[in-house]
Amino acid sequence: MPDAETFVIRGFSLADNGLLGNHLWTGATDLMRKLGLNGMNNYKVHFVMGSFSSEFAGPESYTMAITKESTTITGSDAQGLFHGLMSFIGLLNTDKHDMLMLKEMTVYDKPRFDYRGHQVDVARNFHSKETLMKTIDAMALYKLNVLHLALTNDEGWRLEIPGLEELTRTRVGAK
Numbered sequence: 469m470p471d472a473e474t475f476v477i478r479g480f481s482l483a484d485n486g487l488l489g490n491h492l493w494t495g496a497t498d499l500m501r502k503l504g505l506n507g508m509n510n511y512k513v514h515f516v517m518g519s520f521s522s523e524f525a526g527p528e529s530y531t532m533a534i535t536k537e538s539t540t541i542t543g544s545d546a547q548g549l550f551h552g553l554m555s556f557i558g559l560l561n562t563d564k565h566d567m568l569m570l571k572e573m574t575v576y577d578k579p580r581f582d583y584r585g586h587q588v589d590v591a592r593n594f595h596s597k598e599t600l601m602k603t604i605d606a607m608a609l610y611k612l613n614v615l616h617l618a619l620t621n622d623e624g625w626r627l628e629i630p631g632l633e634e635l636t637r638t639r640v641g642a643k
Contacts, residue, residue, distance in 0.1 A: 472572040475536050479509030479568070482553075487515045487543075492550045499605055503557065511538065513556060515549045518542040528613075529578030532556060534570055551577070551611050558609060585614030591621045 485493050520529055530543040530552035541552035555575060560568045586607055588595060595603075600617075607615060619627055 473536065474569060474571045477509065477511040477568045477570060479505065480511040480513050480539075481509055482515070483512045484515040487517055487546060488549055488553075489546045492546055495608060496550060496553055499608060500557065502605065505557070505560070513553070514538060514540045515552075516540060516542045517549075518544070520544060524576060524578060526578050527582075530555075530575075532573075532575040532577075534559075534573050534575075536572065539570075547613075548578075550608075551579075554609055554611055579611065579613075583614055584612045585616055586612050587616040587618060589618040589621075591618050 482496075488496060518531075519525065520531070525544065527545060528543075528547045528551055530541055530548040532542075532552045532555060533540045534556075539556060541549055541556065543549035543552055552575075555577065559570060586603065588600065588603060604615065607613075
């Protein structure tokens with residue numbers, strides 16, 4: 469789009485959200501709420517299932533067409549639609565919730581690797597549940613699909629199991 473125009477929206481709402489599936493829809497709306505995006509406005513983000521040319525086809529691939537009237541995200545599957553929504557959210561400046569600037573564009577995207585993960589080693593460096601939940605939210609925004617959670621290693625055990633107290637006793641499982 470050589471003459472792409474920049475425009476301002478004052479929020480957006482999602483249409484055709486049933487294509488995401490219940491789990492992805494719940495995760496997307498929860499993340500939008502945490503970012504302060506109200507999800508209610510006349511600017512619509514539409515979801516469409518579709519197929520792509522052979523050079524672009526694959527699991528989790530999507531296209532996103534942003535115009536002044538609306539945005540259409542076409543995905544090869546529900547994960548592709550979710551990744552398209554994460555890309556749309558990534559384009560928004562969430563500091564100013566009443567004025568979100570966008571530019572007309574078309575995006576073609578698919579993952580380069582099947583396995584895109586992040587490791588959290590709570591066996592060596594303990595983290596709270598809230599920290600792990602924030603990590604999962606960040607993984608969604610960066611389109612990572614595997615959380616490797618290292619609960620144990622050969623030096624210790626941190627998970628308390630009633631009836632197996634020896635796992636966390638100082639001289640048995642904790643050292």
